[in-house]
Amino acid sequence: MASAGNDVIMDHPLSERWRVADLLETLAGYDVTLVEVRCSPEELERRDRERGDRPIGLALSQTLVYANGEFDIVVDTTATSPEECAKRIVHSLGALSSPEAFDRFRLRRLPERRH
Template sequence: MERVSSDQFVASGMLPERREDEGPFSWWNEMRPRFFKGFHRCLPALATAGNDLIVEHVIEYRTWREELSRLLTDFDVFLVGVHCDLAEIDRREHERGDRRAGEGRGHVEINGMHTFGPYDYEVNTTNGVSTTLVQSVVTAWRSRGARRALTTF
């Protein structure tokens, strides 16, 4: 299994450093939308080449979920919803230091990211990620039925 995340692409230097609208480019309005369209399109390309993927991704918008549903329709996708208390999201965001203040909270409160449809399995990481929690995801994946949440809205 290969782990893929948009943060890996950013860390590789694929994009210039984040800047606000007053900078030489607009991250939020210009670069970010193009970046995520490309990221979404690379997932079926990697899977088609025979890679089994664990994708770490925040599906921030309903349109992203719809796009991923279309792009990944031919693949066995097991969608895991990862939840966390807002205070802990704020703490982790501050600790990382590479996010705008309130970005994580905004995904939940403003974008409503967990309201776009069901998940195949859900976990809560407020208290961290334990071996037991990881094993619960693996167990759920192994015992999954025909339901595929990514195709359900």
């Protein structure tokens, strides 16, 4: 889809080093904006219970995605609706600095390749 020139929104947890490495390689050459979606531990647990289709604590265990430390936009869904978070993301897109987080992350994490 992206190769055909389409904008793509992807939800992908960066909770494991191999996931990050995979995306850095797979998305090389693409303009990537990293959005950090946060939520309080209490609200994550409440949502897990309400969903009822997965173990309580699963969402909280995925908060390792914050450990990467590189994001372009941050939203907190604890008390903010999905619609408001989407508006904040759209509003923030025009104010992004360069290089974007994904590029900074790539420069910091990937060793130079020798040819």
